[in-house]
Amino acid sequence: MAVRPRSSSVARSLRHLLAEVQQAPFVVDGLRSGDRLAAAAGRERGPAPVRLLEAVIDEDDELTAVAAVHALARVVDDGADAVLAGLLSHPRAFLREHASWALGSRLPALDAIGRLVEVVVGGGFSGVLAQRTLARWAVSAPAEVALAVEGTLAGAAGAAGAAGAAGAAGAAGAAGPVVRSRLVETLGLVPGPLPGPSLVAFAADPGEHPSVRLAAVAALGDRPADLGAVAVVRRLSAAGGDLGTVAQLAAVDLGIDAVGRGEAGSGLTVAQLFLHADVDRDLSRAGAGDNGGVATLLVRLGDALAERPGVGRVLTLSRGTPRAALDGLSSGEGHLLTPVPLLTEPVSAAQAWPSRVAAERGIRRVLRTHHADVLHLRMAEVGSLAAAEVARELGIPVVFTLAPDPHAVIHALDMTGALHRGNFGSEDEREHYWFRARLVQRLAADAAHVVLFPRPELQHDMRELLGLDVAAQPDRFTVVPEGIDLGVSAAAAAQVERSGPPGPALADLDALVATLPEHRRRLPLVISVGRLHRVKGMATLVEAWAGDPELAERCNLVIVGGDLAEPSPDEREQLDLISGVLERFPRAAAGLLLPGHRPHDVVAVWLAAARAGRVDGPGPDGVYVCSSLKEEFGLALLEALASGLVVVGPAAGGPATYIEDGVTGVLVDTRRPDEVARGIRAAFGLASAPGQPQRVDRALTRIRADFTVQGMAERLGAIYAGAARAAERS
Template identity: 50%
Template sequence: MGIQTAMDRITESASIVEAIRAGDDLAFEAGRDPGVRTLRVLSAAISGDDDLAAIAAVHALAEMNDEEAARLLSSLLSSPRPYIVEHAAHALGRRPARPEAVGRLVRLVAEGGLGGMLAQHTLEKWSTGAAELLAVALESACTGTLPDEARARLVETMGLVRHPLAVRSLRTWATDTSGPASVRHAAVAALGQRRQPAAISALEGIVIEGGVLGDLARLALIDAEPASTARGGGEGLTVAQLFLHADVDSTLSAAGAGDNGGIATLLVRLGDALVAETSAVERVLTLSRGTAAQAAPDLLEVSGGGTGHVYGHIPLDAPPVSSASAWPLRVSVRRGIRRLLRAAGRVDVLHLRMADVGSLAAADVARELGIPTVFTVAPDPHSVLSALERAGTLTRKDFGQADLAEHYWFRTHLVQSLAASAAHSVFFPRPELEGDMQALLGIDMSSHPERHTVVAEGVDLAVVDRAVERARLVADGAEPTGALAELAGLLDALPEERRGLPLLVTVGRMHRVKGTATLVRVWAEGPLADAANLLVVGGDLEHPSADEREQLDLIRAVIPPAQHATRGLLLPGHRSNDDAAEWLAAARFGVPGRCAADGVYVCASLKEEFGLAILEAMATGLLVVAPDSGGPATYVDDGESGFLTQTGDPVALAAAIGRALERAATGDDGAAARGRALVADRFTIQAMAAKLAPVYESVANSEAELQRAAEELV
């Protein structure tokens, strides 16, 4: 189409998402015609005021086989616009090593963040052809005055350089007992990727020191051992699944804290159902974050050859960070995933679900170990971008600053990459699924339909039914116990005049995308506060993450903490999935003398790909308010089982909640029965497992056929 036409498609695009997708065509045209005029068009875009066009032009420069383009791209590492620097660091990874850029990339690594990760990734690629240059540059940088964490990032990067100088430096840093702990940790972990006698002997000495460093050295020695593919057990499949940003355990004790949202609950329930309810899967390995002390015992269990649902932890001893801030953990996450998958022996399929650092690292390991992947494709951040653009809070001219914080460009392309490399793609139901996938992600679901499967998520009805039974007994006069007693205590803090009101309830992560603070404001600043109390279940109130702190600050600006109870706001923090289910049921049946029956569940998310908590609420018999796009629109019968609305519009959200409260007050038990029947018929965790097991089996069989064909050629 020509470079100017490709650029016009970006500048004239109807939406931000469309402009990002058009960037691929611009890069293609730049690579096809790397001439003087192409360079002029790209240079003009980079110096212009359209952030999207500027970012697209940076990436297009990397596709030009032209020395002047390479020099310009390298010079952008000194741009006064930080988002241009970040994208230049990323784009340079697609070009041969540029000596003049090494120093600036090293400085970016030291600074951390996504830009540091991208710079590190570029240096890792360059290390195959410029190892000595990089080793010298990194060693020199480490001799300067740097914060400990910055030096640790440089030491970690040195671990990616395959050169004798690197081993010598790593050994020195690892054994320096006077050195900062973070630097020693990075050096010890990096030595595990080397099998030289000097590295092994250093690690053996450090094990004796004990503590966290000793634990890391023990893990590094395991990393240095040759991989074993032996595995006992039967002939069923082993499926690995991953969510890095959660403390996943079989009891779901951390549900709702930090990033421990519905996905953490889903993985536990799904893993159990796959091994209990299907004949194809005999073992599920669920990977999540943990500590170095947890990692070694996990390896013993994972490598034991048993069956069932087992858990493996990737050691990340720093305080938990949000997914948006976790990109610098790429190398340590990749190392932890590789260690667990190697210990597991044969892993037939790795299921990835998020466009985050965990999936980025896991995809690398899967390629290295030859494990086929299944990827659950969701238009995230595409849906968020569309919602923000509709609300007028994000435009193409301020996209660069927003991208610097949320990494929209990188994440959209990561979704594209993960989907393209997957052996099979899984999709959530959506009202216009095929059209949305084509428009938002450029995926043609009619092409190779055998590689695409639509799978609805599911809930554990047994948990919901137990919760309903307990709440019904309390409503009939029984004394509350357990979680219901705790809820009763919270309700006792309300003033007498508010105890006859029903509950509005929301459950989930405390995050701006979930609309937590927006819901509180909509409820508190209008007539809804006179009609119902508000129970917000989620968030770590004692040790909030940055995202949680942001939402808490916004909530406190609306209602100061001292006024929460008097004004009807209950903010207890996160609770286990079982406890949250009992509270949902209590909102339906009421707690005598403390809250009225016929409450309403509200999901105020900007976007909800599916909505497990919404389904759990419907299964208890609650009417729901939910987003009018994405997954909820496929199962919420607007005006019957709930009300769909534009959750990004406070006026529309308030109106929908008001209608739901009016409808709930009629006490329609038929609607409650229909909600449970819908979930039982279509959205159980057992149904989800039954749909996924044939997908895993098909992928494993196809991979076995490919392996046999390759062996026949040898």
């Protein structure tokens, strides 16, 4: 819709930039135009720009509506406060969400505090944004925020009690503790003495729900150590279960426990994190939930970094129980796994934003206890958000791996028609594209050094997707490829080649293949390893294979990944899509194997077996397929190449820098099932062509030269040392 100014006082540039957002050819262009619109709005005063921006918020163009909300937050006029406060009650959830965020950049609006508390009660990502705004406002209006939260807490208690008395404790009673713990956590963010007595009372009350008590005890650890807080924390530290352990962690935070006052390590202490993984030394959860390539990388990289000269300690932070977190505070050298207790059930990265406060608290404790010198962040998720805040507070330099994410996903979905300006707001509710894009910008701007993935057209992609000119500041940016441990692939190949009874990994694969119809058991495998998430394109792969009858009869398809016993919402969505494909192509179902996730070392053995074949298992000369909608690098692809498999991967992003199209693999447009099918057929041709030893040697030579985890550790070690030295000088 064309925009007509309502007043000549509205600057021409503001009208022009609003039209630019409305006419942006792609969603990522609209995001960048939204930044320019907000900057222009910050130069405007009075009611005219407010009317101009308000007029487009209720249009069908959801992308422009979001941009207008954030532009309103920059206008110098009380009318903007009124519009934003009104949006907190808007029937469209994405507008409530963005208004909760936008208000955080303005002075406290007393009439909006109560509505923000209501948004906190509603929970989800909107509740996180409202909570952040209330915490900012509480710096200058602590009494108003504290009283509003305490008043809502009193009402929540009364509502839960009434529901129980009426015999309707089902929904209301179940929601009561969740809401109350969230409100108690919010109360703990209010500075000053006012919230202290209430938090002590919640923590000490044996009649309170355990989750509420946990929230109160944890909050006491972040506050000044007054006598009441110290007394209740000391007393509860002797309690059993999570309450006692969280109280012990709070005692560390208060400085009344000896833990946390240890000595710095003998060399550099490097911290890295991914909070959405269940990281263990054996990588036993690899492929389940969000336990993907990043979790595997951090374990292998942490081990390699710890062996570097000048590095005394590597801290890998991931989610864990309070007890594991307390144990992780013990001093030590080398590579340490240091869990962060999020005090909730494990959820996906997209759903984990409500863990922000707990994440910030746990990260602060680890970094302070182990005297971290430098922190490496990756991706725009709640762990990076929380850790960046802590690093800023503690003066720890940050190295940030900048990938065009979510920008590359946004653009890929835009090109398929799944994301557009008409549905941007509703899709943003689920994936938080606007917030994550802004978080990437902030992390890159604040980082002491920025690491980039190799891409065929790196400077072009950074400019087009992020609006970033990496050539203008070459000293701030370094391209560092990710790497794999070739020792894992070599050990896997040795297991496959060894005579005698098969080990557990091979026996597992043989048993899996034995479930196939007899006539299919000797067929070669098409194997893919990864999380069951729509970005990974597993349903597209099934459609490519099943939709080509000749291909489906030629090979079996094995997709390794996902928690099939308790699938997450993302996993359930992909499993449903795969079921839908098989309903359309029922004959292919006999050749599809979905074993769920397997430990990383087991997967390495399966890759080696897919190439060599098994006497009582799959035939030889299988191929590996990565059908990701976008893949910044692709560690599983590298591991498949190292195992000797021909690979099929996306023609965009990192894989195009190491897959030699037509030699070691095939590059395809992974958005199209017919292209993926073409790639698989071509890969089988490469796998059976003459000169197989030369092909495998060519792939291994490339990996040894540029893509080992040891080489990655060497490059990053130099970057970390430089960032730490610069921080000391400043």
